[in-house]
Amino acid sequence: LLPRSFEYVSPTSVDDAVALMGEYGEKAKPLAGGQSLIPLMKTRLASPQVLVDLNRISSLGGIREEGKAVVIGAMTRHREIERSEMLRSRYPVLADAAPVIADPIVRNRGTVGGSLAHADPASDWGTAFLALGAELDIQGPKGKRSVSIDAFFKEPFTTELRSNELLTHIRVPKPGARSGSAYAKLKRKTGDFATVSVAAVLSLDAKGLAHGVRIALGGVGPTPVRATQAERVLEGKAAEASRIAMAAEAAASDAHPTEDLRGSVRYKKAMVEVYAARALGRAVERARGGKA
Ligand SMILES: Cc1cc2nc3c(=O)[nH]c(=O)nc-3n(C[C@H](O)[C@H](O)[C@H](O)COP(=O)(O)OP(=O)(O)OC[C@H]3O[C@@H](n4cnc5c(N)ncnc54)[C@H](O)[C@@H]3O)c2cc1C
Numbered sequence: 001l002l003p004r005s006f007e008y009v010s011p012t013s014v015d016d017a018v019a020l021m022g023e024y025g026e027k028a029k030p031l032a033g034g035q036s037l038i039p040l041m042k043t044r045l046a047s048p049q050v051l052v053d054l055n056r057i058s059s060l061g062g063i064r065e066e067g068k069a070v071v072i073g074a075m076t077r078h079r080e081i082e083r084s085e086m087l088r089s090r091y092p093v094l095a096d097a098a099p100v101i102a103d104p105i106v107r108n109r110g111t112v113g114g115s116l117a118h119a120d121p122a123s124d125w126g127t128a129f130l131a132l133g134a135e136l137d138i139q140g141p142k143g144k145r146s147v148s149i150d151a152f153f154k155e156p157f158t159t160e161l162r163s164n165e166l167l168t169h170i171r172v173p174k175p176g177a178r179s180g181s182a183y184a185k186l187k188r189k190t191g192d193f194a195t196v197s198v199a200a201v202l203s204l205d206a207k208g209l210a211h212g213v214r215i216a217l218g219g220v221g222p223t224p225v226r227a228t229q230a231e232r233v234l235e236g237k238a239a240e241a242s243r244i245a246m247a248a249e250a251a252a253s254d255a256h257p258t259e260d261l262r263g264s265v266r267y268k269k270a271m272v273e274v275y276a277a278r279a280l281g282r283a284v285e286r287a288r289g290g291k292a
Contacts, residue, residue: 003041010053014060014139014168017052021164022141024050030166031055032075032114035106060113060168063087069135072170074113078102078125081112091172092286093181093199097128100183103191113167116152119159119223122193126153127218128183130226131199134172140165153223176212179203180287184279185218186271188262194219195262196271198227198251200279202234204287210239215247215276220255220268227254230276239284244277251276 011017021028029048031037032055040046054060060075063084070090072081081087082098101107101115101124115125116136134149141164152160161167175181185197197218202210213235215227230251237243257268 001042003038004044004047006041006048007050008053009050010056012056012058014057014166017054017057018139018141018164018166020050020052021166024052026163028052028164030117032117033077033106033110035102035110036114036118036120054113054166065174066171068174069171070174072112072172074116074167074169075111076113078107078110078112078115079104082107090175091132091181093128093131093183093201093283096183096282097124097185097197097199100124100185100187106191112170116149116170117159117161117167119153119157120193121156121221121223122197122219123224124183124185124194124197124218126224127194127197127216128199129170129172130216130224131181131201131214132172133201133214134170136167137169137171138165139168144168146171150226156222175201176203178205178287178289179212180283180285182279182282182286184275184282186275196220196255196257196268196275198272198275198279200276200283202239202280202283202287204239204284208238209236210234210284211236215251215254215280217251217255217272217276219262220257220272225254225256227251227276229254234280239280239287241281244280244284247280248273248277 027049031051031053061073088095181201186195199216202213230247233247252269252273255272
């Protein structure tokens, strides 16, 4: 399998990349880890005439603290997130998700920005960052803007990004005291996308009531989706086992899967309930300071 011929440019700054994207317009596509784009080009499902390689732009890499947020560069590899102790301690949902994405080869090359921009409905990062309420920094010919991840995913493989814009950074709010998060993914085998996945983020007040509950589901809709009914069941309530079970049941109603090779609608909804209970249970345990 060979892609159609294309031009290749490799700018060293975001400004230069954006200028090139503006110049070539619809003909150009940014290249990040290439783990989704290159297979699409080989099968000719995508045939960009110009590849704007982002790999030499050092300002798109790295993980840093900035005020009330942790900022992750779009070119940060899955593997770097997997290995970051700072992210592991603050956002266990990311530490849970990283090692179950694809396989080690894909994780060494694939990037968090590429994953969000590609917008697979079962994207592990899409689901995890949706639960975290991330803000996405975007830069295009008209300047910079920031979009909430809640408004980012539009349809399968379609986002708020215009064809000449780059996703530059992912901004994650720092969690408060007694916060916990977790990710639970059902996959058929290593290297597979999620059949269903659930990301849960919450904090507990002094009385043990849950607040800031955000639950996201992967693989059960056209994009990663919020489980809003489930969130309402738990928000402001004591995070006890019976309440978690009720929220998990509600998450199954929030899920709108379609039947495919990974399973029937009924099976996927049942699995959402099981995995939501696991993710919520672990997030609560972590918020209490346990090891879960
Ligand atoms: C065998 C295999 C198994 C996989 N399994 C999983 C899995 O279990 N879970 C999962 O979540 N993913 C999985 N993936 C996808 C993987 O995570 C990819 O790395 C990811 O989807 C794309 O990231 P990338 O950096 O490789 O992007 P690329 O392939 O380089 O780009 C993907 C798309 O995003 C655009 N793009 C890239 N970066 C930017 C940017 N900064 N701004 C604007 N647009 C941009 C590109 O133009 C392209 O359209 C798998 C991939 C493979 C090959």
